[in-house]
Amino acid sequence: MSTNIKKRVTDIGPPHYEQFLPPIIKENYGKWKYHYFMRPGVMVHVGESGDQLYTVRAASPRLCSINTIRLFADLADEFCGGYLRFTSRNNVEFLLSEESNVEPLIERLAKEGFPVGGFGNSISNPVHTQGWIHCHSAASDASGVVKAMMDDLFEYFAEPKLPAKLRLAFACCLNMCGAVHCSDIAILGVHRRIPEINSETIRVQCEIPTTVASCPTGAIRPTNVDGKQSVEVIEEQCMFCANCYTVCPSMTLNDPEMDGLSIWVGGKVSNARTEPKFSKLAIPFIPNNPPRWPEVVDAVRNIVEVYAANAKKFERLGEWIELIGWPKFFKLTGIEFTKYHIDDFSHAGETFKRSLHFRQ
Amino acid sequence: MSTNIKKRVTDIGPPHYEQFLPPIIKENYGKWKYHYFMRPGVMVHVGESGDQLYTVRAASPRLCSINTIRLFADLADEFCGGYLRFTSRNNVEFLLSEESNVEPLIERLAKEGFPVGGFGNSISNPVHTQGWIHCHSAASDASGVVKAMMDDLFEYFAEPKLPAKLRLAFACCLNMCGAVHCSDIAILGVHRRIPEINSETIRVQCEIPTTVASCPTGAIRPTNVDGKQSVEVIEEQCMFCANCYTVCPSMTLNDPEMDGLSIWVGGKVSNARTEPKFSKLAIPFIPNNPPRWPEVVDAVRNIVEVYAANAKKFERLGEWIELIGWPKFFKLTGIEFTKYHIDDFSHAGETFKRSLHFRQ
């Protein structure tokens, strides 16, 4: 054991990025001058030196097998000296110095099933999470919904034909891994049933006081089941946040009929023009309908199309909605406005309409 | 006694307003067409009928003796058939049908010490409260500060020379009687000392549980003083709101050195152009300095002057500040920015700067 430890190397951190940069980047590091888009899926950065870097961006399923990663490696070797990167939205980008390699690479990517696109005013790769692939908390699958949705919206990835960038995100539970809460359109998995308490395991798996304290609304109370310590949940006070489940595995919320998806719109993170914004509730609930979640896909497409038809150039979804007003957004999209749309959490009052500024 | 009750008339409500309307108003009720300002202190309403109503507005101290009210009555008889009104800001308005009476009335008003003005882009009569004249809760006098301030700012009442209306308000404690919280400039009396507990009277005057419960921050705890029930206040938790004092007279906050005034800016209630806004903290504290509160007067004048010099036509103070940004407001006025300006109450986070949108 101790010899083992001796051999062990720890805390070395990640490799230094420099060794992975192509020569053209090393030479122009910090000295890029401007960029332009050559065609869908290809952008060109021009250095002060005059050097031109061609980036070819291809869609990636994010869940990549080593086969696909090796394929990317092979393509990189073939077309750009072995240099590639991934983006903050999980696309793969090939970094070319030779313009002549651009089209052949794109053709190969298409052949292998990795279409290019996502630059400019397009829908890029949705940020998403684990879903039924790996997480215990998930109210829906992530990869499946994203795949179904992007098959449908593919045209908007392939061609930058929207008024502005449109960022999609998916999270499978209220923990919202990813930047779901500030996305143009976010799909969020929700539970709608109070935690089911496993009174057998709870004493072993969980600390009762911690569990009780975990509930932000105070819905959990200690109780006795068959003379044994357990907890109970006051139904009216539960807002299905699953914070209790995070600290106590014996309080599960998963449920085939009650779990499903909600849709949120109008968030952004860039500071361009307007300040960053949170996404706001558009559709409170759509049931899970695997494998292709058609109701979710239709709902998203509807929003995208209404936006595409009405917004002006450079208007992000949330910016456009604020210009036309939320009432009109609901009218144009035909989405029903319900009491669920009205905030009733801590800062609820701040979202009430405290003026006469609305269209009559 | 019972005969007494028989005679008593109750619940008759106020007299019907109609009997107090001048004929020209009765005839044009709901049929006014437009208005214009004839000169400072005089506005003219033109009816669809072509009738012209001349309103002469004079300043009033609000605290009016019956002598002054009788004077107003006499002037009304002399110049406009006995018809007059008061405004929502406590000015007195004479309602004339004869243009020729306008100037003579103004002269008389001036002679009697009631100058005209307050229309259009001016400073009108400040809304204010009781202060040391009548309220137990007051951290300062109301009428005195207002008088001192308006003597200084008089030119802005007499002439509409500001970019827009500028509404002043004064309240003598955090109860904020009046619309202080949405004024262009509000002066607010503040206590800064924890309640002094009269352990002798508290058991008689107050219910201890109600008193304890009245504190929004939970700063009050029941305790025993010399074996008798009383309360104590945890100093660090007290925000000097006086809610305890409202429910329990034995907890006084008044203090000659610790009481004083704070100044708040940028509120409005009209929906014109921008939505109604709350006033925001400009100066956290200025000590009481009767009879003329020169520091308060100077502070207000400074804000008014900086605003007058910089804002464009139709920009209310708060609208202008939002255009230039709060950092610049503090810079231009020379007001010191302190940690007190940073909200730390319930929705504090909502006032943090959550973007890069500021002038570097």
Added chain:
Amino acid sequence: MSEKESKTPLVDELEKGPWPSFVKEIKSIDNPKAKDLLGVLERSYEDKVGHWKHGGLVGVMGYGGGVIGRYNDLPDEFPEVAAFHTMRVNHPAGWFYTSDVLRKLCDVWEEHGSGLTNMHGSTGDIIFLGCSTEELEPTFEKLTELGFDLGGSGSCLRTPSCCNGMARCEWACYDTMGLTYDLTMEYQDELHRPPFPYKFKFKMAGCANDCVASIARADMSIIGTWKDEIQIDADAVKEYAASGDLDILEDVVSRCPTKCMSWDGQELLIDDADCVKCMHCINAMPKALAPGKDRGATILVGSKAPIIGGALLSSVMVPFLKMEPPYEDLKELVDALWELWGEHGKNRERIGEFIQRIGLGNFLDQIGLDPTPEMISQPRANPYIFYELDDEDEYEDDEDY
């Protein structure tokens, strides 16, 4: 105390200056109450603290409001103001008076009180400032003889007030004074006998300029508005353009919050579908523009001063309501609000706070109003939705987005 030469050098300072002096007002009254009041004030100016004590329970028979009890903490020095209550006298809507009625009010107050008033209090009442306990009832009697009654205080309906609306303003979208009188009469009982968890205020403004600050300080704010097109008098527009006083592009068009106006130097166009009825353009060109013809009001609920959860502005409850006597829809709404709040509101909880506590969606459910997006500035951003699932066919509902 009251015999000697001026003992009030500090407050005397406030006799000077161009602004009308409240000190002069007090001095103008030659009675012991006014003298003692001045003495107390001088003392406060010396001491830098007030000398008034918490009020006790005083009032007129059968009423639970209308009088604010007030006692002095220096009764030996200033006996005349030892008990110095105020009476809140319900003003006539719009604060219109004849010289005649004003004189009669003065006569009552000369006989029974200090001779000092506030014209008016912040809620709108005529404030009779300084009455002894014994004089309350006689004053009340004289007032009712004169046709006046007390206003509200305590956990009552408070005296409703309004802008002068149709009486003198071309922009009034409904009859504010008419409604104010109607509601005041309808709810006399609530005004005089505390029925609520806390105070409740109505304020009526004829248009979005809100000249009575109703959105900031009324539990129910009733503010005039319209649904159709702004009326444009094209010739008058040209007059303004020609006058040189107004830069129509800069001052009007570019300040429109939704940028729904255009001006090419000749014609002013408004895309009324996008107009949010803010009043600015109309304010800027009163002769040329006027509110539309399909008029009514927006009903907003819940504003108040900061105590204790922080100040609130009223928020939209009914986006548009026709405002015609006998105002049945409005009164139905009022009754529903009062019933719910009356039953479930906590002591000293204003209705605005109550709505926030139970949730606006929930509140609407309870009073039977459908939620509409006009009630909010934006939908919720947090995912903490209290889904209700008793109703299993909700699945169907949810699908027709």
Added chain:
Amino acid sequence: MSEKESKTPLVDELEKGPWPSFVKEIKSIDNPKAKDLLGVLERSYEDKVGHWKHGGLVGVMGYGGGVIGRYNDLPDEFPEVAAFHTMRVNHPAGWFYTSDVLRKLCDVWEEHGSGLTNMHGSTGDIIFLGCSTEELEPTFEKLTELGFDLGGSGSCLRTPSCCNGMARCEWACYDTMGLTYDLTMEYQDELHRPPFPYKFKFKMAGCANDCVASIARADMSIIGTWKDEIQIDADAVKEYAASGDLDILEDVVSRCPTKCMSWDGQELLIDDADCVKCMHCINAMPKALAPGKDRGATILVGSKAPIIGGALLSSVMVPFLKMEPPYEDLKELVDALWELWGEHGKNRERIGEFIQRIGLGNFLDQIGLDPTPEMISQPRANPYIFYELDDEDEYEDDEDY
């Protein structure tokens, strides 16, 4: 289980369509883990619930993070994924790779794990998806041999990430990748051994476009900006104008949030004193405009997902800081934050929540930063000021407004 013909008709549906298929990815791996994973997923598609259980405490020796334990609730049917942990491998800053190093990573993961990855996780790590408990340590050993290390999980510093900044973007106002590497190395201990009340994330963006969404999901967001004038290439502006692709007035000037630009058809003017560095005009005309030369970053603190008080955006802590190695000022700030939050933060309380709980003013006091109006969108509107009065000469201070 794994021998028969396709038992996964539902997930098979997702092999179709133009978007790359994660199902194809799983199927492309010919090992029992991948097969069982597909089986579990099919079962979830049938059942409409997940089949993963709460993770247990697994990891590599001496580290408190970097591995997410995960067990299946159908271990008998799907034994190969009964324990199916993920390893978070710290990616190289900017996610740049050579084909060579990628192949080597694949080799490690082929030998020890499922052969499935996420390129990348939402925090930025390379996610090795599906490792048995026994294989964790051997995988770790191979990784370190290759020069890689684990990223963060639990109440650790999380793997810092950044936009590609100077490597490929003309707008980077500081070297995001350089800083990311530097901080990652500086804080190896915090990254690997939970020292905090809860997780802490750094994200670096080179400009206000924030291509790494740092303002929405980093406890500290470091975002590039500048102080001086936007650089204008007047000829290039004319090119854009001539191109016809861009309506400079409509698309650029009128969309500037502070309206500090003007364009007369010939010359583009910017009043830089009023520019809020939003990037829009530069984004719209990359060839003509560029950030100024006096560059640095704004440091913002506190964003996070909604659990539990609602989502937060980061807010300004230092309006402008020069960003040059060794980044001493920044690290001093980080240390001060960590110390305070580390000592007084509650369990599972993110720093953004902590600041709100103790108050930003108070927080600044504690870490020794002066408050500035750039930190807020507006001063407080409520009057609940916790005046501190130990210091009696405050009176003096207050007077020099």
